[in-house]
Amino acid sequence: MSDERAEISRAGVDEAAFSGLVESHRRELHAHCYRILGSVDDADDALQETLVAAWRGLGGFAGRSSPRTWLYRIATTRCLNMLRTRSRRPQLAPVPPFTPPEPSGSFEASWLQPYPDALLDAVDPAARTLARESVELAFVAALQALPPRQAAALVLCDVLGFSLTETAEVLDTRATAVKGLLQRARAAVPVSRRTARDEACARTAQRFADAFARDDVEAMVALLTDSAWLAMPPAPQQYDGPEAIARFLRSSARGRPGGRYHLVPVRAGGSPAFACYLAGAARGLVVVLPADGGERITGLVRFLDDDLHRRFGLPDRIDAVLT
Template sequence: MSADTRLSDVDEPTFSGLAERHRRELHVHCYRMLGSFEDAEDTVQETFLRAWRRRETFEGRSTFRAWLYRIATNACLDLLARSRPEPATGGEVLWLQPYPDRLLDELPAGDADEPETVAVTRETIELAYLIAVQHLAPRPRAVLILRDVLGWPAKDVAELLGDSVNSVNSALQRARAGMREHLPAERQDWTGGEEDAGTRELVRRFTEASVATDIAGIAALLRDDVRCSMPPTPGLFVGRDAVVSDWAESGFTDLEHLRAVPTSVNRQPAVAFYHRREPDGAYLPLTIDVLRITGGAITEIVTFHGDQFPRLGLPARLPADEITE
């Protein structure tokens, strides 16, 4: 939108059309801030409502897109102040939800041809990043995302937060230090983007062993320091022995009649599992495992419940005679 455009003269349908062009990127921004797909959806709606009601405050000093980002960031901070004033602790995020790749594909290309931009975009949507950033206090979190992900100048971030540039720079340094405490040290070695043959083979072996409830087979694919969690169920298990013990105690080996559908979320390989239920005579959603793979081994498994299947575009059921490779 040009600097001389007066939003106060725009009718609601026209305004909605302008705002809708930015829905997906604003949703991803709010998702990074909040860690919850559902909360991000609500916050984008709140952003559009605030923008419409305050349209006369758009003075054209920034782009319409940047103006929306300012409103969205403040809406996120308001939500966090109301419902999650304390950041996550202990390495797990109970409110974490997955983000389907098919929706991430809707993001505008921008400078996607630049390898560095592609890497930043991919890494900052992976679950390990989302988990780490949720351990930051809300304002340093906003500073980190605005500066390091969106590339905003410190002056613009300071104006958004009503703070000084020095305070923003200090918050950024603290946030970066906090991220280093929670991000895996081998982050540069993560698989991401297009999966190579080795990754596909590892996912295939993991899928087959899981369908067969072969704990020993799965354990052989895990790194010694593997991490497993299942939000919103509390509990973070670190280390192969702890993970395998939890699976055994939870009755995993007693499961029968499983089917699996490969997919991808948060730019990571994932496997959706279905369990045959009687008397339905069909396979219904059970869980989805999102994998982080490093150096030919599984280093993290984040498991989500079956209620996430519809959002991820997965079938609501599989016929009893359907076998998914």
């Protein structure tokens, strides 16, 4: 009996052996579910369903593929089922305490959440850079606009390095079908490779945070590219271009109760981010998406979720951060 078959055989009768089998894949499976679903909350649910299904299905595992491929097949199926049935948590956009200006467009992925970098700390260091690039917010947001099977094929092949044959096994289809899915997905969403320098990104993000905290709209806008955009999930509004963003920021500053923000730096999907505290209480998160080179900002995502800071290990009150 091969080592893999013996491992599966032991896991089939021993919960501790099963835990050992899946533990080395748990973090990467969670990140995989996040890429397809775009939500950390939904990824939690999909991972839990994957582990339950794997435990129950051990008896039917024939060893024709590796445990890793088998687990990814279960996880991908669970994610696609969630998308097919649209079993997402309801996303209610908060009512702003001011009248916002007319948006430029709409942001469709209201369920989008940022992925805390800390969740990738257990990933193999050799693969960590790619893992962070593949949970970058702009990339994950673009995946949400693809048909689900195209998104899954792109992630499996171009992020995880599965062959066409392995991906066909995961998606329960033929390699020729995967090739077609992959071609269409690549045309719409090329997998990014960051060229910006981390130090430059950090400096630009800190300059933006300083200006944000003092409501210096001119200083914020000076850091934006001409094509910069601002989204605020779960709110549907999107503002495109520096002028539209400036109008929104000015309206927000005028209509905001409770004084100015205090920002605490974190990392989300390999990008600089800041947890926002207003009147001492947590009030969402801002993720800064740097342009190539790191000196300018191409996108801002302001998450209007007052519980999101807990994903980054931060307390509910700023007092606990400052002491």
